[in-house]
Each structure stands twice: as C-alpha cells, then as structure tokens.
Amino acid sequence: MTGGLHGARVLVPRAGAWGERVRVDLHARGAEAVVAPLISSAPPRDTAARDRAFTALADGAYAWLFVTSAASVEQLRQHAVAIPATTRIAAVGRATARAVADAGWEVDFVPAGASSATALVTQWCADRTPSTTGRALVVRSDLAQAVVSDELDVRGFGVDVCIAYRTVGVDLDPAVADGLRSGEIDVVLLTSLSVGRELRRQVGILPASTLVASIGPGTTRDATALGFTVGHTAQSQSIDALIAELDARVLSEKSS
Numbered sequence: 001m002t003g004g005l006h007g008a009r010v011l012v013p014r015a016g017a018w019g020e021r022v023r024v025d026l027h028a029r030g031a032e033a034v035v036a037p038l039i040s041s042a043p044p045r046d047t048a049a050r051d052r053a054f055t056a057l058a059d060g061a062y063a064w065l066f067v068t069s070a071a072s073v074e075q076l077r078q079h080a081v082a083i084p085a086t087t088r089i090a091a092v093g094r095a096t097a098r099a100v101a102d103a104g105w106e107v108d109f110v111p112a113g114a115s116s117a118t119a120l121v122t123q124w125c126a127d128r129t130p131s132t133t134g135r136a137l138v139v140r141s142d143l144a145q146a147v148v149s150d151e152l153d154v155r156g157f158g159v160d161v162c163i164a165y166r167t168v169g170v171d172l173d174p175a176v177a178d179g180l181r182s183g184e185i186d187v188v189l190l191t192s193l194s195v196g197r198e199l200r201r202q203v204g205i206l207p208a209s210t211l212v213a214s215i216g217p218g219t220t221r222d223a224t225a226l227g228f229t230v231g232h233t234a235q236s237q238s239i240d241a242l243i244a245e246l247d248a249r250v251l252s253e254k255s256s
Contacts, residue, residue: 003247003250004253005031007032010031012189013036013037013188013190014038015040016074016252022035022239025243031187034176036172036173038169038236041141041167044164045142045165050163054076058083062137063133063136064090064135064136066092066148067091067094067100067139070099070254072164077103082106088109089109090120092115093111093237096235097110115216115236115237117145117147117148125152135158138159141163142165142167169197169201180203180206185210187211190212190215190228195248196228205227206228213245214230216235216237
C-alpha cells in the first residue's frame with residue numbers, strides 16, 4: 001500500500017544538501033517535492049569576529065563546540081575549519097548530529113527527547129561543573145536566541161559565541177507563490193520562524209485546504225502567532241520524523 005503522501009505536492013522551504021535529502025525522502029513516498037528556498041545564509045556583519053573564532057577553534061582553544069543547527073555545521077564546512085580531536089561536539093538534535101557526522105566529525109553529546117536549545121544545555125550541564133569543563137564555543141546564526149550561551153554563562157561555564165552567518169529571506173518563484181495561494185501545493189513544511197515569516201510576507205494566509213506541518217512545538221507557536229493554522233506538529237524536532245508522521249497521518253485519514 002502506498003503512503004498517505006503519494007501524489008501530494010509538498011513545499012520544501014530550504015535548498016542545498018538538506019533540501020535534496022528531503023526531496024529524496026518525499027519522492028520515495030510518491031510525493032512531489034517543490035523545493036523552493038524561503039531563507040538562505042549570508043555572511044555575518046562581523047566577518048572578522050567569525051574568522052577569529054574559527055581560528056581559535058581550529059587551534060584547540062575550546063574543549064566543547066555547541067552547534068544548534070545544520071546551517072551552523074555547513075558554515076564550519078564551507079570555511080574548512082579543522083576541528084581538533086581535543087574538542088568535543090554537542091549537537092542540538094538528531095538532524096544537526098547527522099550534519100556533523102556527514103562533515104566527518106564525531107558527535108559527543110545529543111540531548112534525549114525533543115530537540116531544543118533548552119534541552120541541549122540543561123541535559124549537558126546536568127553532570128558537569130565549570131571546574132572540570134574547559135571553555136566552550138557556541139556557533140549560531142544572528143537570529144538564534146542566546147539560550148545555550150546564556151545558560152552556560154549563568155552556571156559559570158566559560159563560553160564564547162560565534163555568529164557564523166545571517167539568515168536572509170529568498171524570494172519565491174512567482175509560479176510557486178501562485179501555487180501556494182491557489183492551493184495547488186498540498187502540504188507546506190514549516191521548519192523555522194524565519195521560514196514562517198517569509199511565507200507570511202510573500203504569500204499571506206494559505207488556503208484552508210493546505211496542510212501546514214511544523215517541525216516542532218516552538219515553530220508551531222511562532223507560526224500560530226503569524227496567523228497560520230498548523231495541522232500537524234512533530235514532537236521530535238526532526239524533519240525525517242515529520243515526513244514519516246505526515247505520511248502515516250494522511251494515510252490513516254484516507255483510510256477512515
């Protein structure tokens with residue numbers, strides 16, 4: 001029996017390696033992926049500060065590296081940062097951990113349960129003390145909240161922050177925007193607040209027939225505040241889980 005997404009047109013709001021992986025997954029389920037990036041990464045406003053942090057990281061100045069998104073990992077890859085074996089890596093969730101592994105580095109810590117910055121820093125701090133842990137570097141975007149670095153600082157851990165990139169909007173192809181407004185695209189994957197903001201700015205409110213699927217509870221709260229009606233929320237903050245859940249859900253609805 002084919003899955004519930006068979007024949008559906010699904011908006012994939014990011015391109016690159018991430019978008020291609022999602023496209024392949026959707027294709028295997030019989031869905032048509034409409035890969036149309038709504039956001040992209042641009043250099044930070046202070047490139048010199050970023051470069052200094054990357055150099056210090058490569059020189060072994062940090063005992064721990066915290067990465068809170070796959071895009072942060074991609075920045076490290078693009079700048080050919082050689083992470084020394086003495087530096088351990090903490091990833092915010094499974095998707096980011098996969099990006100770290102794909103880059104050829106070993107992941108030393110991933111929080112259990114739902115992926116979030118709060119879970120990452122809370123669980124990491126649970127059995128560690130500042131006196132036994134070296135300095136940490138948090139690599140993130142300009143829009144990411146300072147949850148990890150603030151909590152580490154409050155608890156007395158040595159921490160530096162590297163703003164590795166800026167998140168910028170990307171204009172949709174007019175045909176894709178028209179397809180969203182008309183309901184020709186059946187499912188929209190919302191993966192971040194930034195994606196939601198761009199979708200709201202460029203398209204407006206989506207037709208009631210469009211299934212808006214969010215990658216996690218936080219994104220759902222943000223999307224609701226923007227005026228979207230979210231039809232499904234993944235609990236694990238994983239794009240793989242979101243697509244699998246959607247496939248099973250829509251199949252169940254078709255069968256009932």
